[in-house]
Amino acid sequence: MNAARTRQAVPVVRGLRSHRAAVRAMALAIAVAGTAALLGGCAGAGAPESAGPAAAVTGPARLWPEHTPAPPPSPYRDGDSTPLPLRSLPKLADIRKVSAPSVVQAQRETDRRRGLLPYFDTDDEEKIRTCVTKPTARSCLVRAPEYHDLTGDGRDELIVGVDGGPSHLLTIWVYMLKDGVMNRILNIAQRTQAVEVADGKLIVREPTETPGYEVRTVYAWDAKSQVMTEESTEYDWRSPASAAPRGR
Incomplete structure (x- = not known):
């Protein structure tokens, strides 16, 4: 100027x-x-220009509103709806005094007497029987026992994991001591990516067919039914670094 x-x-x-x-x-x-002078200079090259009026935002339009929605499904319960005692095992004062393979073997026999279908195929059944006498054998499908308080009573529960061979399913059974008797309070079988315990809850992470995503299911103690039930299920995004296989 x-x-x-x-x-x-x-x-x-x-x-x-x-x-x-x-x-x-x-x-x-x-x-x-x-x-x-400054205001006059704004009209020069490179000055911001209006993109025009913004498009109107509208709410979702419901399709076929005249049709009645489907009724809600029945409540879903995974595993046991009541605690199942293992009376074939001797009474215990300490849950750590019984081996995980012995518990699995007793559970299999109890389920067979109840007329339930076997959880494992013939080859896996034989490997599980071997675990009772050779718990450290490489062929043993029963994982090392885990002990965590999942009921909030200050005492540890026993968490048992049994690999499913070619199916890659992990069977997870959780037991608590009640009047000296082992009671199963959770029974699930899932294709797991990781299993965790946080805040007295059992968390199971499962891979999905969509890269970068996983299903996260939380199981929590239900004092009314005296078993662990599914508390929530989420479909979560995981970054490539955190989605790498972890210890189960």
């Missing part, structure tokens, strides 16, 4: 009674002229 245009932008001030007032008026005039 040249000097001539600057002079024209400064308004003429008349009728001022003091030199100080004149200086103030001149400073104000210069500031106004500077602001006008």
Whole structure:
């Protein structure tokens, strides 16, 4: 902007009674002229331009509102709905005094007497029987026992994991001691990516067919039914680094 245009932008001030007032008026005039110059420069190249009026936002439109929605399904319960005692095992004062393979063998025999279908195929059954006498054998499908308080009573429960061979299913049974008798309070079989315990709850993470996603299921103690039930199921995103296989 040249000097001539600057002079024209400064308004003429008349009728001022003091030199100080004149200086103030001149400073104000210069500031106004500077602001006008800045605003005028905004119209140059690269200045932001309006994209036009924004599209109107509308709520979802329900399709076929005249049709009645389907009724809700029956409540889903995974595993045992009541605690199942293993009376074939001797009474115990300490849940750690019985081996995990012995518990699995007793559970299989108890289920067979109840007429339940076997959880494992013939080859896996033989490997499980071997675990009772050779718990450290490489062919043993029964994992090392885990002990955590899952009922909130201050005492540990026994968590047993049994691998399912080619099916890659992990059978998880949780037991508590009640009057010295082992009682199964959770019975699930899932294709797991990881199994965790947090805040007295059992968390099972399962892989999905969608890369980067997993299913996270939380099982919690239900004091009313005296078993562990499914509390929540989430479909979670996991970054490539955290989605790497972890210890189960």
